[in-house]
Structures are given as C-alpha cells and as structure tokens.
Amino acid sequence: MTHYSNPVLDADWPDPDAVRVGDDYWMIASSFNRAPGLPMLHSRDLVSWEHVANALPALPQAGHYALPRHGSGVWAPSLRHHDGLFWIVYPDPDHGIFVLTAPDPRGPWSEPWCLIPGRGLIDPCPLWDPDGRAYLVHGWAKSRAGVKNRLTVVEVDPALRHIVGPARTVVDGDELPGFRTLEGPKLYQRDGWYWIFAPAGGVATGWQTAFRSRSVWGPYEHRVVLAQGDTPVNGPHQGAWVDTPEGDDWFLHFQDRGVFGRVVHLQPMGWDPDGWPVLGDAGRPVLTHPVPVAGAEPGEPVRSDDFSAPGLASRWHWQANPADGWAVVDGGGTLHLPAQASPRGSLRDQGAVLCQQLPGQPSTWQTRVDLAGDAPGTRAGVVVLGREYAWAGLVRTPVGLEVTLRRGGTDGDEEVVAQEPVPHGASGIDLRAVVDGDGAVTWGWRAAGTQVGDDASWHDVAPPWQAHVGHWIGAEVGLFASAPLGAVLAPGDGGTFGPVRVTVAGKEA
Template sequence: MTSAETTGTYRNPVLNADWSDPDVIRVGEDFYLTVSTFTKVPGLPILHSRDLVNWTIIGHAVTSGYDDVRPGCGVWAPSLRHHDGRFWIFYGDPDVGICQVNAAEPRGPWTEPHVVKEGLGLIDPCPLWDDDGQAYLVHGWAKSRAGVNNRLTLHRMSPDARTVLDDGTLIIDADLLPGYRTLEGPKLYKRDGVYWIFAPAGGVEYGWQSVFRAESIFGPYEDRIVLRQGGTDVNGPHQGGWVDTPSGEHWFMHFQDRG
C-alpha cells in the first residue's frame, strides 16, 4: 500500500487503485481514510498515514454483507469523522437508508451498522457536531431509488447519532443553479465559524468539485466551482475530503474515474 518513500514530495495518484468516494480526517499526527465498498466484504477499509502519501490498511469497519450478487448496492460514499473520543463512519445504503458504525479505535472493533434514517435513495451522508452540542446530518439523493437527485437535505440529529430529529430541510437545490446536474457526495465542515459543504457535481467521469459556504448551517449557501478539468487531460476531479496538517497546510484528497 505504500505509494512513495517519505521524502516530502509526491506524485498523483498517491493510491493507484480502485478507491472510490474517499473521505479523510486527521486525529493528532495521524491521518485516516475510508472509501466506498458497495457489496464487497469486508467493507469500509480503514487506511492510516502520517503524511497523506504513504498509506497502510489497518482494518475494516464492516465485515458482513449480502449473500447474493447485487451490483450497485451496499455501502455508498462514506464520511469519516472523529468525535467525543470515537471514530464514526456514516454511509448510505440506497436500498436501506443512512447507516453508521463507530469505534473507540480505528483498528476496531467497530459496532454493527445502525440505521439512522430509513428510506430509499438516501446516499452520501455526512454528520457535523456543532460547537453548541447540536448535531446535524446532510445527505444527497439517488435518482435510481428516490426519483430525485441534484439536491442536498439537512437534518437535525440526536447527538448520539442514533436518529434524525426532523423531516429534513432542503438546503441546496442545484436544479436552481445554472449548469448543475447530479450534485452529490456532500462533506460538511465548520471552520472559523463558517459552514462549508464540499460536493461534486456533473457526474463522476467529467464532473467538477464545488464548495458551498454559509454563515448559518441552514443557509443560504453561496457556491463556487473550485476544481475542474478545464483544458487539462485530467478528467473528473470527484468527491473527497478536506483535511489540514499539524503544520497548518490544507489539502483536498479526491478520486478520479479512469475506467
């Protein structure tokens, strides 16, 4: 799993493998990453790094799955977070709903999947525990199950991440944004009192990465496209995670469709 020696330099891709929909966090001096695994078992691999370049698999958060072949099912687009001394992974199963697993240590043991919100087409969830103790959950929609997509919904969530507390608020309707299609994969952050949502749009292969920000978690959000193919030969910068380093650098790790 090591992609380069620790020399202070790197070359993309740092992980030249099928690691779709990555999310990454830092806890102290350590970085952790997980990805979509769909119906593969074990699922939700946990990768560890000290430099964002050299990665090692240290475990898996899901060890059970379907008994038959179900293409396009299972674990979609996880979000990895560290809160209240525990590691949390939220993911969408488009045929079940939004699920979470958690553990005291990244190597596990992890809890069994718990359904936070039931429903078809609920995908790409991301939690946020705010400074005042309130908890929130944002997610996207899979048109194949829900009949709609290109929008992000925000819920109030119980701080123990057991359930959502309301019916949800549509905070970004990308049908109203010129040129937007298939907005998905939201990652929700709060930095310096401002709420940020990193979210890709336009489809995996030829899409782009947008960032939305607002003074209130419920919006209104302003948007900006921050990463796209443009005139390069590097297609579709797709969803990933925003992470900082102990020295104060900021990085974005994402995946790319290469067939």
C-alpha cells in the same frame, strides 16, 4: 525536496473520506457489495498509505447480501472523530443511512445501526456543532428516490440515533445554471461559516464545488473550486478536506479511470482574500507537488500475500457476505478455497470469489493453482472480474485435467476461449496474468515447480483480453474454486493457491 505524483493511490478506492487525529490520517472508501467492507487506510504523511482494517465484516442485511448485489451495498461513506470515538456514517441506497463507531480505527467496530431508513438516501456526512447540536447532510439517488441534484440537511441527536427535526433542501442543483448530479456532500465549519464541499456534473466529467453559509440551513453561496481545465485529470470528484498539525490544508479526491476504478489524488489547498478555498494550482489539479511532510516517500498498500499468517489479510474481499468455510488459511503458506456450488457457472453470480482491486499501472499477478476433486466441471483459477470477465485455471473433465481460458458476461453464459491438457500426473500449474497500461490481460501458465525466473517456460493461453469496468467499481483480480450444482464433492475438493506475487510497474507490490 521530495515530490509526490498524483494519483497517490492509483487503484479503486472510491469516494474517499478522511480525518486527521493527532499525527495520524485515516481514510475510508466505498465498498459497495464487497465484504468485508469499509476499508480503513492509515497514513502519517498523506502520500504513503497502508490498508489496516475493514470496519464492516459483512453487510447487516445478511440474507439480501448473501448473493452479489452489484452496485448496491455501501456507497459513499463519511469518517469523523468526535467525543473520543471514530464515527462512520454510510448509505445503503436500498435500505437507509447507517452508523458504526470505534475507539480505534483498526477496530473492533460496533455493529451498524440504522439512523434513517429509506431508499435513495446517499452520501451522508455528520457535523457536531459547538453548541451541542448535530446535523447530517446527504444527497439523493434518482434510481431509488426519483429525485437527485439536491442536498438535504436534517438535525439529528448527537449520538446519531434518531432524527430531531424536519429535513430541508439547502441546495437545489436544478436552480444553479449548468449543475447536474450534485452529490457527495461533506459538511464542515470554519471561521463562522458552514461549508459543504460537493461535486457536480457527473463522476467522469464534473467538478468540485464549495458552498458556504452563516447558517447550516442556508442560504448558501457557491464557487467551483476544482475542475479539469487543461489537465488529464477528468472530473475531479468528491473527497475530504484535511489539515496538518502545522495548520496546512489539503484535499483528497478521486478521479474515474474506467477499468482501473476511482483513484485518489491529493491537492494542496489555500485560501483567497475573500475566504474561499483554492484547490490545486488555482483550481486545476496538480500532477506533482512537494510532499506534505519532509522526507515522506509515497507508497501504496501491499498486494502480494505469502499466506504465512492465519486468516485473510485486510487486502482481500469477497463479492458477497462470506459464509463459514469459504477460505482456509492456516498460516502454512497456502490458501485453500473449497469448491462452491455454482448454479449457472457464472463467476458474477458467485459470492465466493476472493478479490483485490486492479492496480492503475501495468501489473503482473502470479500464483500456483492446484485442483483437487474428481467431479467433472470442478474448477479453480484466477479471474479478472467486471461487468464481463475472463478466467484462466484448471478444470476437471471426464478424461482428465485441463488448463482453460474462459470468458463470461452478464447473461451468465461462459465461452471457452482456449483449453489444453495438463501434463500427465500433474495436479497443479503456475498461473500468471499480465495486465498492461490499458487493462488488457495476457494469461500464461507453466508446469508447477518450474525454476523462478525461467520466463521461457511460460505458455500464453490466448491473445490479450480487455478487462471491463464493474458496476460503480473498477475491474478486480480474484481467486475462486467452484463446481456444478449437484456435483458430489469430497472434503478437501477445491483449489489451493500458493503465494500470490504481484508486481506493479516492475516492482513487487
């Protein structure tokens, strides 16, 4: 029998929620400041996933998110299917709780509307009761609301357009011994019980709890149903309870892997004689397990891109709401990024950085980079971006074109780590970033057009650089082109990138 290994998605898919409709499983994740946001993944077997769409082309507060707002934006969303529609309810901790719908998860999705305005309302999840009423459970962010560690339920209209009655705290974590940072609730019904699945104890150090009550308003009793124990799976955190067409139950949750982000695990789920869920191996996360569907082969979303189709694939996202003209992909095999003005020169400040998540296994990223433009300071390259970042690529100087490696942080300043002139007459190079199992990056370059497989032609730019986590996210790999504020740019100035080829654990991804 085929087994899968956890994590089933070894990359940053934070705060996953999922539903099954027929034979199809659909999953979404937090996207924070990134756009397009609300990534939609599809599976037929819970272990092989494809990134098929993004439900949110841009955050609705367009002006606010025209710049990167690290750590803000879309926090933990929920995904449900009701009355023939798919529903996403997501929180923006600075603006409120929002809703959007679609008949097909691949889209198009409706424009989001605000169900509950306010600051600090997080992690919402709706439930439609068989009696025709609807409820919403949510948590609280102390950074915005001044309170946390509690779960609130409020009745809403079935169309999720407005509040119907007063909100009530149904679980106060301060009253539960040892509980802290109770958040991420998901609301369900089964066998006459209302269930709230919610983690507590912190993202990297906590556990998963199940609460149940005969009334949506409580009182709720609880049990810890998944904890690290003697396994390497720290802080098994919030996720989704799903079932199979055959009636088996499973639980998807995340684990915080630092620089690699919040990776997704799949746990078998059963029930004890008292009607409580049993997750994993008697409450311990499993590392391997037989696949849910016979013959299923585990697999992750595609990363490489030959740019042979017009437009950007779902796997790419920006650091802020995109503007027209940030990318040109005509289907001819290249991506052109027009140089964007960068007031401080910091890539953390630049929305026009086109990114993917850093895989959780050793990976190699390779592409060709060409730079057009005579304005000194114009540059294009590949960046590994977190709270601190490093990039390698090309920069125009007053005397020519150079290969450079630079690093920067939250203060906006960059440090030149290495630089050397490009061979005379060349406008481009092949560039690669080799990332090891700890997230250390070794940058290399060679003359463009070197025969594929000629590894001896690569020049390492500098010793390895350790990647850093982002704000609530793992590190990312991105492409960019920028120029100093006030630079005189001609049409076409910027960076052109050839196919992006990614290998993960030695296999093309």
